[in-house]
Amino acid sequence: MTSAASVKVSTASVQGAGAGSSPSAALQSIEVTPLPWAAAKAVVKQNHYLHSMPGGTCLAFGAFVGVRLLGALTLGAGPRNAPSLVAGAEAGDCLTLTRLWLSDDLPRNSESRVIAVVLRSLRQHTSIRFLLSYADPSQGHVGTIYQATGWLYTGLSAVMPLYDLGDGVARHSRSVGHSFGSHSVAHFQRHGVPVKLIPQAAKHRYIHFVDPDWRERLLVPVLPYPKKGANP
Amino acid sequence: MKVVDIAIEKLKEAPWNPNRMDEGMLRKLRASVEKYGIVHNLVVRPLGEDDYEVLSGNQRLKVLQEAGFSQVPCVIVEADDARARVLSQALNRIRGEDDLGMRAELLRDVLAAMPADEVVKILPETPESLAAATSLGQESLVDSLRAWENTKGARLHHCTFQLTSSQIEVVEKALTRVLPQARQAKGDSPNDRGTALYILCQSYLKKGGSR
Numbered sequence: 001m002t003s004a005a006s007v008k009v010s011t012a013s014v015q016g017a018g019a020g021s022s023p024s025a026a027l028q029s030i031e032v033t034p035l036p037w038a039a040a041k042a043v044v045k046q047n048h049y050l051h052s053m054p055g056g057t058c059l060a061f062g063a064f065v066g067v068r069l070l071g072a073l074t075l076g077a078g079p080r081n082a083p084s085l086v087a088g089a090e091a092g093d094c095l096t097l098t099r100l101w102l103s104d105d106l107p108r109n110s111e112s113r114v115i116a117v118v119l120r121s122l123r124q125h126t127s128i129r130f131l132l133s134y135a136d137p138s139q140g141h142v143g144t145i146y147q148a149t150g151w152l153y154t155g156l157s158a159v160m161p162l163y164d165l166g167d168g169v170a171r172h173s174r175s176v177g178h179s180f181g182s183h184s185v186a187h188f189q190r191h192g193v194p195v196k197l198i199p200q201a202a203k204h205r206y207i208h209f210v211d212p213d214w215r216e217r218l219l220v221p222v223l224p225y226p227k228k229g230a231n232p
Numbered sequence: 233m234k235v236v237d238i239a240i241e242k243l244k245e246a247p248w249n250p251n252r253m254d255e256g257m258l259r260k261l262r263a264s265v266e267k268y269g270i271v272h273n274l275v276v277r278p279l280g281e282d283d284y285e286v287l288s289g290n291q292r293l294k295v296l297q298e299a300g301f302s303q304v305p306c307v308i309v310e311a312d313d314a315r316a317r318v319l320s321q322a323l324n325r326i327r328g329e330d331d332l333g334m335r336a337e338l339l340r341d342v343l344a345a346m347p348a349d350e351v352v353k354i355l356p357e358t359p360e361s362l363a364a365a366t367s368l369g370q371e372s373l374v375d376s377l378r379a380w381e382n383t384k385g386a387r388l389h390h391c392t393f394q395l396t397s398s399q400i401e402v403v404e405k406a407l408t409r410v411l412p413q414a415r416q417a418k419g420d421s422p423n424d425r426g427t428a429l430y431i432l433c434q435s436y437l438k439k440g441g442s443r
Contacts, residue, residue, distance in 0.1 A: 031369070032373060033369050033370070033371055033372075033373055033376075034371045034372075034373060034376035034377075035368070036364050036367070036368065038364070039332050039364075039365075039368055042332060043332065046329055058380075059377075059380060061373070062333070062368070062369060064333050064369045066333075067333045067334050067336065067337040067369065068331050068333045068334055069331055069332045069333030069334075069336075069368065069369065070333075092384060092387075117373075121373050121374065121377055122377065124374075125374055125377035125378050125381060126377055126380065126381045127381060127384070181394035181395075182394050
């Protein structure tokens, strides 16, 4: 299993051009179509290394070869701090690429092909201006696929620690905020709830401008791509 | 291994069987048995002098009892308690995962030959989930994205506040007073409480706020 996908595009205008100048016949046999949320969840839970469907998923795509469903890509709502990354950006201008799984049965470079189709479709048919995605160095990921598809690397993003509220369960800060209305440590301490913060490794952050005119709005520096094996 | 027809009154449900089936699913199982008969042997082990405990097929046993079957074809295995439980779990839990795309194609083939209402009588699907399953891979990427884009204007923005119990009491009291006015207001938002909050804030600002 890889984190890539193969794609066949359903219309010539969207899927005609590949990531490269002439995608192979195998890559062209991949069709990218919308995937209902429930189907995307089933595929992601079964196959993606995180085995979970992220909250806030807005769009999901399937990678088909013939009738076989061999991959899924999900896009979720953009981060709250999008305006601090891109001048004038609002939440609706941005999505986050949250999951990408492609079967090993797909040919090489399928990831690039699938991502290229999705990006082209977003550019042609939506007003999304840019995408973000993250690669987790603690999993040995440096974002190879984003590098291969020309995303801009903006360094390591600050990651909130996980919260243990005294029961040994490590919770994401968003989950704590959702359940309790706050993830303020002081707030929990005031109410006598012991909080243990579990640090998480920062993640590599990549950005891709669906609308190239927005590139000049980027507020953070673009850095050289991280290399596999190098310490983040 | 032998398949033996056993009198149904000698077959006993395994009390330790964790598998539960709700009435809706039992109805589908009944419909399947009515349509196809017994096409799947039960797996049993001897219990006491003359009875048998069902290791696999406990739900089918219920349906067959209701349907008035007198004999049921069974595979008899010798197994102690632990092995019986393991075999039961193995028979019921070891299965592959569907390729959802291939399954969609299979269901489309089925629907080409059978009406959907007949299919949903037997399969776990509802009419809605059957329609969703068969549409997999058939939707247009362009149409889907355009439709998603078109809904953007209709999306209301979430505005989340975290309040203590005493704070929310005050906010609720204020919103409740403004709600009748909010219900009369002709605005873009169908959410009365959101509109009430908007009216409150607008009124505050009109009065100059705390400037």
